[in-house]
Amino acid sequence: MARYLATRAIYSVLVIFGVAVLVFFLVRLGGDPTALFLPPESSIEEIARFRRQMGFDRPLLIQFGEFVWRALQGDFGKSLRYGEPAMRLVWDRFPATLQLSAVSLLLSVVIAVPLGIAAAVNRDSLTDRVGLFFSLVGQSFPTFWLGIMLILVFSEKLAILPPSGRGTWQQLVLPAVSLAAYSTAIITRLLRSSMLEVMQADYIRTARGKGLSERVVVYRHAVRNAAIPTITVIALQVGALLGGAVITEEIFAYPGMGRLAIQAIANRDFTIVQAFVIFMAVLIVAINLAVDACYVLLDPRLRKS
C-alpha cells in the first residue's frame, strides 16, 4: 500500500512539473506584456528600457530556470500590476472561491442524492422523467449562459437577488446555483444508474426474498453499494467546481481566484497566471491523491497488489 501511494505521489510531482512547463510557455505565446503596461504613444526606446527593467529580454529558458528555482523556494514572483507577491494574491482570494465551491457542492449533493435515488427506485415514473430531464438540462447548459439567464430572471425581472459582488448570503445564491447545475446533473445521473445496476444484483433479490421491507432494501443494501462510485465522482467534482468557478466568478463579479486569474490573463500578469495555475494543479493533484488513498481503504484488492 505504501508503495502504491509512493508511486502516485511521484506521478503527482511529475504532473505539477508538467503543468508548470505548460503554463510558463503558453502564457508567453500571447506576446510579452510590455505594451500593455505602457501607453500606445511610448517610444521604441521606452519600450526597450521597460522590457530590460522587467527582465523580459532574456532568453526564455533562462527565465524558466529562474522561475522553477524560485518556485521551489515558494517564491512565485511579484504581480506586475499590483507589485505584491503573486501567490499571496491567489491565496488571499482562495477563501472566496472555496466558499462558493463548497456551497455549490453542498447544493449539488443535497439535490442530487435524493433525486438520484428516487429516480432509480421509481424507474420510468414521473419522478424519474423529471429527474432525467433536469439532469440533461443541467449538463447541457453552459455555465455562462445559465448564469446570465439567472441574472436576467432573478435580478433584472423579479429583482429579488443581487447579480454580483460578495458579502451577503443573497449574493451567493445565483453564482452557487449556476455553478452547481452541472455537478448536480452528473451526480444525479451517476447515482441513478449505479442504483439501477445494484437493484438488479443477486443480494438485493436475496434481501427482498428474506422479506425485508423495501425501505430497508433500498437504504441499507442498495444505496450503500451504489455510493462507492458516486463518492468518487463527488470528490472529483470538487476540482471541477473550483475550475468552473473561474467563469462563474467573472459573470457574477465575485472576487475569487478565478476572477483574479481572468484579469491577470487579460493584463498579461504572468506571475499571477503562473501562481494560479500551479496552485490549482497542486490542489487537484492533492484531491486525486486523497481519492486514490480512499480506494485503498475501500478496496482490499488494491491493498494486496
Place this chain on the structure above:
Amino acid sequence: MKFTFDRALNPEFKAPYFSRISAIKSVEIVDKHTVNFKTAAPFPTMLYSLGEASFAALIVPPKYVAENGPDALQKKPIGTGPYKFVEWVKDDRVVMDANADYWGGAPKVKKITWRPIAEVRTRIAELKSGGIDVAGDIPPEDVPALNAGSTKVITAPSDFLFFFVFDTLKPGPLQNKLVRQALNYAVDADAIQKSILGGIGNRIAITLPTNAFGYDKAWQPYPFDPAKAKQLLAEAGFPDGFTIPLVTRQGRYLKDKEIVEATIGYLAKVGVKVEPKYLEPGVWAQVSEKKARDGISYPGWSGLDPDLVWYPILFTGQYQSYYANAELDALLTKGRQTLDEKERLDAYGKAAAIIKEEAPHIPMFQPSLIYATGSSLNWVPRGDSIVDLRRAEFR
C-alpha cells in the same frame, strides 16, 4: 507640484505615462502659488498632457511619501482630489468619501463605490435592479432598452479614433495613391456606423477627433462611391483588384471585429480581397515594434491635437508611422514648434489637405463613451473616459 514632477520625470521611477511629460526638463518654484515649467523645446500640447485630473498631473504629497515610504501611495493614496480614499478590496470595490475641503467645492455625491463588473449583462442587471447608479461601456444595441423606465443613457464623444492604416512603406498596391483613394471610396462608413454602432459616435473626415484642436467641420470624408473606386483601381493598374493582408486585434475596441468584417465586405465588392489576421494584444505589440503591420491595419489612436495624432502615426520614421512625405513632415514640424495658435491652425489646415488627398488611412469614427445611469442622476461625462463625478448630483 515640483515634488510630483521631479518624481515622475526621474527615469528610475518608471512612470507609466513618462512619454507624455518627457518634454518637460524641470519645474521651478517661483512663489507660493506659481511654478515655472521649463521644456526642452516648445510643447504646445502640454496642457492636454497635464489637464485637470489627467494621470500625469495627479499631485502627490511630499511629506506623506517621506514619512511613509514610496509604496504608501499605492495602498492608501492621498492627493488633492474631490474624494478621499476609504478602502480598496481588490477585485471587489474601491470606496471613496467626498472631500468637504476640496478646493473646487465639496462634491454633491457624498460617497462613491467603484466596482469592477466585467460582464456587461451583469452590469446592466445591477443598474436595473438599483445595485449601482452608473454603468460604463454599454453596447450600442442596449441603448434603446436602457433609455426607458428608471434608467437612461448618457454619451460623450471620446478622444478616440477608429481608422484603417495603409502600409505605404513596403512595395505593393498601397503605395499607389489612386488605390488608397479607391479604398476610401469603396467603404460605406455611414452604413457601418448606423448598423454596427447604432448611429452612435461621430463620423470623421480625417483621422482626428471632431473636437480636437484644428478640426475643421467643413472637412468632408470620401463619399461612398464603389463605381468611382473601381474606376480608380483600373486607372492604377488593378482592374481585377488584388489580395492584401490585414492585421487587427479582437475585442480591443468597441465592435472592432464587426467593423473590420464589414469593411472587408465592402472592399471585396470592388475586387480587393482582404485576408484578416487577428492578433493577441501582446503579439500585436511585438509586430508593431518590428514595424511589421503589413497591408492594412486597424490600430486605434487618441489625442485632442494634431500633434498628438498625426506626428506619431504619419511623420516619416516614427515607429508607428506607415507613411512618409517630406512636405507633410515640414508642416507637422512647424505645428509642434510654435505656440502661436494661428500659425498652428494654418500648418495643420495645409497638412489636412495633404492627408485627405494622399489618403494614408481610411478614417472611420470617433466613437462615443456610452454610460447608463439611474434616471435621477444629473451628470456630464468626460471624453477621456475618466469618470469625473465632482459636479454630479441626484435630483
